[in-house]
Amino acid sequence: MAQTAAIGTGVGRRTSPRRLTAAHRDWIAGYAMTAPVVLGAIVFVVLPLGAVFWYSLHDWNVLANSFVLAGLDNYERMVADPGLRSSLLASLWFSVGLVVLNISLALALAVLLNQKLPGTTAFRTIFFSPVVVSLVAWTIVWGFLLQDDGGINGFLRLLGIDGPNWLRTGPTAMLAVIVVQVFKNVGLNMILFLAALQGVPEDLYEAARLDGAGAWRRFRSITVPLISPTLLLVSILTIVGSLEVFAQIAVLTGGGPGSSTTVLVYYLFQQAFRFNDFGYASAIAVLLFGIVLALTLLQWQTRKRWVFHEN
């Protein structure tokens, strides 16, 4: 439906733009407002993902400047690579340790600091402060503390305990990296849990008390179900974060001793930036993406069984 409008004396008449309906305007406004995010996602997520997949189909040696189509060779190589298997195992140990320790400690701290006791604000600040500290600076300081003659063993010696050389033996090195990471990020999860806990109606606890429910029963039957959406969010974030750990490994252990702390991302880094094997590294990156995607979807699907009152 074209409309015309008189201009001036009506000597000239020209066609005016089609008047937009409210639905059109909403449609345009919606897309205009989401465009920056969508464009950002395309440029910084979709494009790199596509590029990495494209690279993974190539044999790309940067030094030799060769970029040759290799089909699925890099994926076949992954199947037979013992180094990759070892790094997947290291990632599994790291993730299990981090997720269990981080979530349980964060929840315990949140429950503790949700009490109306003096000093809780100060403790919340103390536990949250590592989150805003530079990751590399935090890790370097812990590196000094964990040395054989470092602060941790110095403290243990005061207690009459001869501490291990934390970063030089396989089991303690992995444990050390996990603990350093837990202390770095537990404050963030704690704050998320605190926010969720403060949304739990007090009258539910009152009713449970009147019914004779103890503290553990109240926690299990009221607190956990009511904060389950936050539990889902925290578990997804923590699991994905645990699979992406890199700086702590690079600074604290360099993947050692042996290859005990060579997690998947560190192995990927070695292949790409140490060995100049960018095609194979890209294939590992695709594998990592697949693992993260699968775990996230799995958690999302299982939420129906344990997450309550979802909006």
Next chain:
Amino acid sequence: MHHSLSRHRRTALVGIAAVAALLLAGCSGGAQPSQSESTGPVDLRMTVWTADETQLGVFQKIADAYVADNPDKVSSVTFETIPFADYTTTLTTQLAGDNPPDLAWILESYAPQFVASGALVDVKPTLEGTDGYEYDDLLDSSLALWQKDDGLYAYPFSNSPFGVFVNTDQIAAAGQPNPADLVAEGKWTYDAARDIAAAAAKASGKQGLVVRDFDYKVWENLATIWGGWDAEPWSEDGKTCEFTKKPMVDAMTWIHDAIFDDAAMPGPGTTADFFAGESAMTITQISRASALDGSFGWDLVPLPSGPEGQQNVIGQAGIGVFAAGEHPQAAADFLAYFTNPENAETLAAYFPPPRESLLNAETLAAANPKLSEDQLQAVVVDGIQDAETKPSHVEFARLEDTVRASLDALWVPDADVKAVLASTCDAIEPLLAG
């Protein structure tokens, strides 16, 4: 007409965008090098790992003089510092990002990898063809690592010998003999160094002998000790593992015992900076002398002798011109100027050159006020002659990581040295076989 795009059309557009994105990304990666030479004056970029303002100032002064003489060829030369720990990785990343420097320092361990890959330009014709360059003055032994067929793929810019810095105060306090005296008497051996270090560590409560930058990761720095046993990690052709050969087993046993039995060397996870007065001796390159601040008495002596005699070891840095750079010929021309006899003498203040005519104590003393002519003669001039370079290999990066991981089992008190070295060979033999 419907006011919005149909679902099918939207899907098609998204698909087209994704395919375009993939193609764009694919085309951008692994791009072929830009070989075009600009005809006008160009800007050159050289990566280095020094952040020393004085050294960078000397570089820039030479570069500015070149630009002033050749305004039609080069308009500027920029020196870009990349920290040593990440140097090769960052350089590789720049290559991967299609942003290579025109020239770069290259660590000797990676020399075969860079030379064999074809990443570098043959600079020999340019150096030989530059008036007054005196190519024949370059020591053949210094060039060896950077040659392929008849070409030279980097100029061995720095030839820094390893020596032993001694904290004479700590050693005297422990009642131990002065290493310089032992050198004069021909008794400066690794066993003597171990005994002095153990005694000094015990007396001072600090550390004894530190192989600087080893830190139980950079194992190739132990080559400064292996030399005395005539040991090598792999054969000269790079195809056979030699970790299980007797010289290496004996050398590694000596190192293990010095650490865990004699406490002459700091154990894993223990830090000690010689230049902060935290150890009695350190094996490092002479360029570290600049870190001495006079807070304790010190001396510099050559590497000790082992059972197979004394072996000098040097670390090298080469300057190469990248084939993938934008201006390889202009970069090679600048390299010829940067390293000509006159500028090599200026740079000798910090980087012992590969030029025979400049390798004398008088020249080096003029630029190294902290070191005496005797020290320079014994450690630098004599140290470069017949010296071995640190281990290198065309697959060095993979070998370095694999050996590091295998040797981790050695750095515990009750390690079975032979078994660990055997497993090290098992781990690297596939890499050596190519």
